[in-house]
Amino acid sequence: MTSPSLATPADLHQLHEAPDDLLAAIDYCYAQGWTDGLPVVPPELARVEAMLEWAPLPAEAVIAQHPATGLELTVHAAAVNAVMAGCQPEYFPILVAAFEAMNERPYNFHGSTASTGGSAPLLIVSGPIVDEIGMNAGVNLFGPGNRANATIGRAVRLIILNVFRMTPGIADKSTQGHPGKYASCIAERADVNPWPALREELGYPQDVSSVTVYAAAGFVNVENHGGSTPQQILDSVADAMANYGSISAGQSVVVLSPEHAKIVASTGWSKAEVRAYLFQHACRPLDGMKRVGKYLERELALQARAETRGLPDADGAVHRGLSANDILVTVGGGDAGGHSAFIPSWSRGRGSIMQSKPIGVCLDC
Amino acid sequence: MLCTRPFEVTARNIARGMGLPQYPFAILDHPLGSLTPDQIRGRAEDAYTQALSILLDDEPLLDP
Amino acid sequence: MQLVDPTVQSPDLQNARAPKLASLQGLTVGLLSNGKLNAELLLRETAALFVARHGCTVAELVQKGNASAPAGPERIETLVAHCDFLLTANGD
Numbered sequence: 001m002t003s004p005s006l007a008t009p010a011d012l013h014q015l016h017e018a019p020d021d022l023l024a025a026i027d028y029c030y031a032q033g034w035t036d037g038l039p040v041v042p043p044e045l046a047r048v049e050a051m052l053e054w055a056p057l058p059a060e061a062v063i064a065q066h067p068a069t070g071l072e073l074t075v076h077a078a079a080v081n082a083v084m085a086g087c088q089p090e091y092f093p094i095l096v097a098a099f100e101a102m103n104e105r106p107y108n109f110h111g112s113t114a115s116t117g118g119s120a121p122l123l124i125v126s127g128p129i130v131d132e133i134g135m136n137a138g139v140n141l142f143g144p145g146n147r148a149n150a151t152i153g154r155a156v157r158l159i160i161l162n163v164f165r166m167t168p169g170i171a172d173k174s175t176q177g178h179p180g181k182y183a184s185c186i187a188e189r190a191d192v193n194p195w196p197a198l199r200e201e202l203g204y205p206q207d208v209s210s211v212t213v214y215a216a217a218g219f220v221n222v223e224n225h226g227g228s229t230p231q232q233i234l235d236s237v238a239d240a241m242a243n244y245g246s247i248s249a250g251q252s253v254v255v256l257s258p259e260h261a262k263i264v265a266s267t268g269w270s271k272a273e274v275r276a277y278l279f280q281h282a283c284r285p286l287d288g289m290k291r292v293g294k295y296l297e298r299e300l301a302l303q304a305r306a307e308t309r310g311l312p313d314a315d316g317a318v319h320r321g322l323s324a325n326d327i328l329v330t331v332g333g334g335d336a337g338g339h340s341a342f343i344p345s346w347s348r349g350r351g352s353i354m355q356s357k358p359i360g361v362c363l364d365c
Numbered sequence: 366m367l368c369t370r371p372f373e374v375t376a377r378n379i380a381r382g383m384g385l386p387q388y389p390f391a392i393l394d395h396p397l398g399s400l401t402p403d404q405i406r407g408r409a410e411d412a413y414t415q416a417l418s419i420l421l422d423d424e425p426l427l428d429p
Numbered sequence: 430m431q432l433v434d435p436t437v438q439s440p441d442l443q444n445a446r447a448p449k450l451a452s453l454q455g456l457t458v459g460l461l462s463n464g465k466l467n468a469e470l471l472l473r474e475t476a477a478l479f480v481a482r483h484g485c486t487v488a489e490l491v492q493k494g495n496a497s498a499p500a501g502p503e504r505i506e507t508l509v510a511h512c513d514f515l516l517t518a519n520g521d
Contacts, residue, residue, distance in 0.1 A: 014434040025430055034435055045431045067499050069382045070440040080435040111497020114375070116521060162435040170378050173371070173520070351497055367471065372520030384442040398466030398521055405467050409474035412516075413482075416475065420450050420514055 013076060018042060029084070036157050036182060040084040051079040054089040056096055056360045063096055064103035066164050068110045073099055073163050078155075081162055085155035090133050091148055093360035094185075094211055095155050098123050101213040101355040108352040112215035113166045118174030119346030120181040121156055122216035122253065124330060126188040126198035127209025129359055137187035139334035141255070142180075142219070142341070153183025178218035186332055192258040193331040194265035201271075202356050209359045212328070214253050215352035217344045220246070225338040230264045233340075234274065238281035240342040241320045241327075244292050247284055250345035251326040251354055254278065257333040260340045275324040283317040328354065367412050369395035391415035450514065453483040459512025460490040461500060465521055472516050488512045 018028040025042040029035055041047070052059055052075070059076040066072075075096065082095055102109045102121060112119050130137060136146035144150055166172040174181070188198055199210035220243065224236040233256075241252055256264060264274060289295030295318065321327060333339065346352050368376045373392050380388040391412050397405065450456070458479050460472045469490060479485040488511045493500050500508075508515055 016432040016434060018430050018432045020430050025432065028432070042430065043433045043435055045433055048433045068379065070442060071382075071437060072440070074437070077435065077437050080433045083433075084435060105498075108495060108498050110499070111495065115497055158435070163437050165436075170374050173375055347497070351495060367475070367516065367518040368520045376519060382439060382442070384444045385446060388446060396521065397468075397471060400467055402470060405470045406474050409471060409478060412471065412475045413478040416479075416516065417453075420453065423449060 015045065034084065034158075034162055036154065036161060038182075040158070041086050043080045043083045047083045048076075048080050051082050051087070051089045051092055052076065054092040055079065056093050064099040064109065066110060067105075068114075069165070071164050073159060077163050078159060081158040082151075082155045085158050086147065086151040087155050088133070088147070088151075091152050091155075094123070094125060094129065094133075094152055095159075097211045097357040097359045098152075098156060098213050099159070101211060101357040104355045106353040107213065107215065107355045109164075112346050112352045113160055113164070114171055114173060115346060115351070116173050116175045117217060117346045117348075117351075118177035118181070119215040119217050119352075120178065120184045121160075122180065122214045122343065123153060123156065123185040124188060124198065124212045124214070124253070124328075125185070125209065125359075126190075126212070126330075127204070127359070128207060129209035130187040130190065135185075135187035137189035137332050141186050141332045141334075142184075149185045149187070150183050153185030156185070157181060157183065180216060180218065184216060186255070188330045189258065189332045192261065192335070194261055195271040195329075195331075198328075198330055198356075199358075202358075204358055204363065208361055208363070210356050211359055212354055212356040214251070214328070214343070214354040215346035216253065217246070217346055219341045219343040222340045222342055223338060224260070224340075227338070228263060230267060230269050230274075230277075233260050233263050234277050235281060237340060237342055238278050241278065241282035241344075242284050244284065244288070244294065246342075246344040247282075247289075247294070247318065247320050248345070248347070249320075249322055249349045250347055250351070251321060251328070252278075252282070252345065253328045253330070253341075253343040253354075255330055255332045255341040255343070257337055257340045258331060258335050259338050261331045271329055272324070274329055275327045278327050278329075279319060279321060279324040282320040286316040286318055289318050322350070366390040367393060367416075369393050369397060371395050389419045391419065447514075453479065453485060453514075455484050455486075456513035457486050457488050457511065459488045459508045459515040461493060461504070461508060461515055461517040462490055463493045463496040463518060465496055465518075468518055471518060475516055 018025045026039045029040050029042055055075045057075050061075045062072045064073040082092055133148050135148045160166045202210050220240045222237050222240045227233045370392055393408050458476045462468045476487045
């Protein structure tokens with residue numbers, strides 16, 4: 001996909017005269033405060049222009065606006081930071097779509113990036129673009145080694161730092177944060193997924209890929225190598241979802257490993273049944289919530305607001321989330337290993353709702 | 366506007382971004398969430414004292 | 430080499446503080462809560478001191494609804510219309 005920019009960066013944007021020596025240019029970027037702590041690719045003019053060739057919108061189009069400060073992310077600014085992150089130009093439409101998603105009000109861009117909760121935007125990419133640009137959906141899903149996963153995720157953080165000025169300690173008040181704040185971008189695994197792909201569930205045409213953005217807290221590894229029934233596997237996941245450190249009225253993301261997904265789907269469970277089971281079993285007794293100081297009726301009522309279905313349950317259990325619809329289930333990771341992931345949402349309640357966008361196209365236009 | 370000390374730098378950052386770098390606010394000890402009602406009443410006295418200056422003074426103290 | 434700046438300009442926001450008050454006697458206090466633990470209690474207890482010491486009245490407390498999102502123009506307009514000064518709190 002190519003789309004020429006309407007104006008060259010040199011006409012419209014500030015240029016810095018940096019040393020020709022590459023290492024000195026890297027140091028220049030450090031001195032300007034443009035990095036995430038790691039060396040960046042100096043945003044050389046020709047590289048930015050090449051990135052803009054893959055822009056699905058004009059260079060001066062505003063993709064996202066910070067709700068508290070009014071700072072705006074243009075396609076151009078996104079391209080500069082994408083270069084710095086090390087992105088190939090063909091990755092760029094994913095980055096644009098991701099920030100379009102974060103710009104949706106229910107995502108709560110300011111809160112999720114400023115809060116003591118320390119969340120990071122997790123990008124889950126689904127559809128044909130995964131193979132087209134060589135994303136990793138398999139072994140070491142959340143780890144390093146794949147350029148697309150690593151640099152798209154990193155570009156998100158560089159934009160948050162450089163464009164939106166969510167500087168740690170000043171605007172970003174994360175108490176501890178988590179490693180995903182460097183980069184959090186994964187692909188949904190299609191080849192061994194027993195259920196419809198995320199982009200299909202979103203109702204996108206078959207040739208359109210999706211990116212789902214989720215304000216993710218640090219994830220919980222769910223290890224189970226002995227379970228052989230859907231219930232055994234899902235009980236492990238549900239227990240992780242309801243851990244006292246994570247339980248809230250917020251959403252959840254569950255990434256089942258291929259080994260776990262195969263067991264869960266082995267007796268014909270649909271994804272809807274999986275989500276319903278997880279919701280039913282991801283709960284804590286009311287007494288337990290009070291014992292650890294996490295049950296406050298007023299706060300739960302506030303956080304649940306109009307969506308509440310009457311927490312707690314008649315049986316005195318406080319569930320994670322408000323319904324099964326709050327749980328995204330997908331498949332990813334290597335073929336071997338009974339290790340799945342539960343990823344809690346940012347905030348003590350429902351501060352952010354995950355958002356999805358089509359990549360490279362506008363379906364509502 | 367009331368905030369606790371760890372959030373002072375954040376509040377000043379927002380104020381600067383809004384074009385009001387000298388905007389005064391009350392700064393209280395942290396934390397608040399885990400305090401008892403009696404302790405909150407103590408913080409309220411502090412908040413009231415600082416709020417008085419902000420509301421009535423020409424040059425309210427930015428960091429009492 | 431020429432490097433393109435990755436940052437953006439701040440929007441030009443024209444804001445000004447409200448003028449100081451001549452007196453607090455009999456004024457109406459507005460309360461805007463972010464819903465965090467003890468936020469409402471702190472605001473109400475602070476407002477109670479204005480009631481006791483200056484004869485103020487307290488308008489109905491407004492919840493922001495989302496602790497980490499701006500209050501929104503509708504809520505702000507409502508508050509401005511119903512109080513003389515506002516107590517609110519940010520952070521935790």
